[in-house]
Amino acid sequence: MINKVNNPADKNAIVLEVKNLSYSYPGFSDPAVFDINFRLKSKTINMIIGPNGSGKSTLLKVILGILEGEKVITFFNQGKEISFNDAHIGYVPQKRNIDTTIPITVNEFLTLTQKSCKRCFSDAEAEIIDVLQKVNVVEYRYRKLGDLSGGQFQRVILARALLHNPKILILDEPEAGIDINAERFFYEVLQDLVGKEGVTALIATHEMEVVRQYADQVLCLNKTLICTGTAKEILTQKTFEKLYGVHTKPYDHVHIIHQHDHKGGHH
């Protein structure tokens, strides 16, 4: 179960260490990501930023084991090394790859996950209510997935990830396709989980405002890690030129991304 004891000693404990991670897609000689090394501290929010095609999703999928790359990934629990299965990783995928025309209720969606999940702790109904309460969508339990708004849907996907009782949550552009209020609410829920449930989050994002507000550690990725640091250290002109090319200011970028998102028809 989740360790709710607030031991100041494990505040800075490492929960995940990635060493020499590389991945090439089959049939491509150039690696999608290479030589990546970083650590995640317990109960922190870590954000990966980088231009499109910089390998953010690939990196997350290699950590999750969905893609099999070269890597040394070590998971820790209170200083002790643990296996991938014991690490209980929750995942919120990037795009909504679930067909929302399928008639399935939120409850059925989560029950189906629970019943297929070897790593979930219980299959009790109480657990479903619990995860839905944590993300504030419990009143939609018997709604069809397709009838939810973008923000509600995204929180249901987050609830699904919580069924693993995760120590580490991996989120791939969770704000894609939801409006600014839903986005803010999503990150508040997430911040709550980190604070109260002792979760460590690793998030790929394009939203610099979100990075500025919520990130404890920022990882800049463009095939390999270009820089790591706090939001304050990273969101500077210099690192932005390095990451996105010249003439892009940190907040110009925010602007550009927003324009792109509106034109791109994400809503």
Added chain:
Amino acid sequence: MYTSFINMIIKEGIINSFIDLFSLAFIQRALIAGVIIAILAGIVGVMTLIRKVAFYGDAIAHSSLAGVAIGLFFGIYPLFTALIYSIIVALFLPAMRKTFSLSFDNILGILLPLSMGLGVLIFSFLPGYQPEMMSFLFGNILTIQLQEIYLIIGIFIVTIIILSKLINPILMTSLDEEYATLLGLNVKWLQRLYEVLLTIIIVAGVKLLGVILINALLIIPASSAKNLSNSMKMWLILSPIISVISVFGGIVSSVLLNTPPGATIAVFAGLIFLISQVISKLNLVKNS
């Protein structure tokens, strides 16, 4: 025999005529086989729609014609060779896709006419088998034999046992393959299992609707049920029910109207789909 069914109704009244009709052994066999296949097709059809591979059943069904022809050529029970041939095709599809680096749709589009052409070609070496070919193309459930009904009942029992154990992981894999991998499910194995189940049901249904129309029974009732459902549970219950109604209604109508049973079932299922569309567009299905 049944050409004069309308006259019979006029003479003996509707109820007596139907009692007479249902007492005919070949009608009983047709209805029993049809209903069993309909239940299976209704359930597996839901999975097919979730996976968005409506075309897949068509490709498997069409390719089974080559298997039928090979069986007839060598004097083996044709549905047995059709089953073996189709399972081989189903299992080799992913490998073929990789080897030729083509999309799923693309490879099916090649395989479907290729196998069907092969089937017709072998049939052309079997003079006197042309009427047989027609019944494999469009089905003729009224000619089903008692032994074939035992076979269909066997397939039903095995399929239901497998589904009762594995329906959740199969649905999970169909719904979200990536997440199913993360949950530790053996996604590849579950996919192959679904494909083999689908193939068995298709081959079992060849007598009912023929290789050209069998996919209708997988796709149309499941689509109608989707229009009318508010939950996965409802969908999985409604789909086989609508499928059974389509087959039952189709067979009875075909006898009444003296039309080919396979085609009548397909049209009957289509009409139910239109009604379900109207109901769902009029928003008669309440959102829970």
